Amino acid sequence: MESAPFDTDLLEKLTETSGVPGYEDRVRELAVEELEESVDRVRTDAMGNVVGTLEGDSEYSVAVAAHMDEIGFMVRNVRGEDEGFGFVELDALGGWDARVLKAQRVTIHTEEGDIPGVIGSPPPHTLDEEEREKKAEVEDVDVDVGLPYEEATDRISPGDLVTMEQTTERVGETITGKALDDRVCLFAMLEAARQLTEPDVTIHFCATVQEEVGLRGANALGVDVDPDLAIALDVTVANDLPEFDDGEYVTELGEGTAIKLKDSSVITNPKVHRRMQAVADEREIDFQLEILPAGGTDTAGFQNTAGAKPVGAISIPTRYLHTVTETAHVDDIAATIDLLHAFLESEDGHHEYTL
Numbered sequence: 001m002e003s004a005p006f007d008t009d010l011l012e013k014l015t016e017t018s019g020v021p022g023y024e025d026r027v028r029e030l031a032v033e034e035l036e037e038s039v040d041r042v043r044t045d046a047m048g049n050v051v052g053t054l055e056g057d058s059e060y061s062v063a064v065a066a067h068m069d070e071i072g073f074m075v076r077n078v079r080g081e082d083e084g085f086g087f088v089e090l091d092a093l094g095g096w097d098a099r100v101l102k103a104q105r106v107t108i109h110t111e112e113g114d115i116p117g118v119i120g121s122p123p124p125h126t127l128d129e130e131e132r133e134k135k136a137e138v139e140d141v142d143v144d145v146g147l148p149y150e151e152a153t154d155r156i157s158p159g160d161l162v163t164m165e166q167t168t169e170r171v172g173e174t175i176t177g178k179a180l181d182d183r184v185c186l187f188a189m190l191e192a193a194r195q196l197t198e199p200d201v202t203i204h205f206c207a208t209v210q211e212e213v214g215l216r217g218a219n220a221l222g223v224d225v226d227p228d229l230a231i232a233l234d235v236t237v238a239n240d241l242p243e244f245d246d247g248e249y250v251t252e253l254g255e256g257t258a259i260k261l262k263d264s265s266v267i268t269n270p271k272v273h274r275r276m277q278a279v280a281d282e283r284e285i286d287f288q289l290e291i292l293p294a295g296g297t298d299t300a301g302f303q304n305t306a307g308a309k310p311v312g313a314i315s316i317p318t319r320y321l322h323t324v325t326e327t328a329h330v331d332d333i334a335a336t337i338d339l340l341h342a343f344l345e346s347e348d349g350h351h352e353y354t355l
Contacts, residue, residue, distance in 0.1 A: 047216070057198075070178065078156050251290055257285065
């Protein structure tokens with residue numbers, strides 16, 4: 001098997017590190033550490049966004065954004081009986097399909113340290129017909145921590161954070177794991193920052209927070225950074241699976257990076273996405289066009305808060321979004337890094353994006 005054309009160790013570290021919306025501390029430390037090696041200065045704000053600035057030769061500035069947060073949970077209650085075991089009830093942080101939660105391992109992050117747990121699933125032959133047909137809801141999920149109720153309540157409190165426990169693995173030509181949304185794009189941004197040395201324009205590399213609960217970090221950052229051009233990086237749907245028709249694919253794994261035309265939150269600037277296509281053609285970078293019928297990204301956060309700004313977006317096609325087996329093709333990841341680097345390297349502040 002050929003090795004991936006990039007640093008998989010860093011990607012694994014980013015995806016396996018916890019960081020739910022509003023509590024991105026651990027992955028933020030990694031982002032700061034990596035950016036400090038590539039840019040002129042790094043700062044954080046009151047929400048936890050990270051901005052690494054690489055100074056250019058002009059006042060024109062570009063913001064590049066990838067969000068750090070992953071979908072997860074917050075503990076809302078620990079229930080049980082005095083002589084029995086304790087079970088943890090959850091409140092969702094981000095969009096979960098409760099069907100995928102059964103029989104999964106989780107980690108509960110407490111002030112005293114991490115506690116492992118499992119979301120169990122009763123044996124099917126013990127369920128009656130009504131129980132088998134019941135719709136799965138996050139509110140009905142219980143985490144079994146294997147502790148007596150009294151000890152569980154001593155160690156676990158409402159407000160503690162919960163993330164899925166999953167490693168990141170190479171599977172054939174793909175990489176699979178949790179939190180590729182959006183750590184794989186954070187990784188692509190960090191790699192592009194590493195490759196850029198003397199840009200013509202100032203570039204703000206932004207690792208944003210709370211995207212999964214409403215683009216909140218980007219909305220705030222769009223005001224603070226106030227760029228002349230904003231480019232967001234996020235994963236996008238790849239339904240290139242046997243049960244879907246071609247028209248439902250959105251993107252396909254292995255066909256290149258995706259240049260976004262629209263999603264439900266934004267219509268990208270035509271002049272921006274056309275220049276992206278021109279750069280990709282010139283550098284012989286494989287790409288596909290993305291028309292995403294549902295779902296929003298940080299692209300809209302910058303457009304909505306900083307006035308009439310030109311925006312564009314580059315996406316990494318990913319299967320099984322918002323599960324613990326999100327899957328992306330190594331060549332598409334590499335193409336995303338190449339396109340972002342080439343686009344930023346060739347941005348001189350004189351391209352006309354006004355419509």
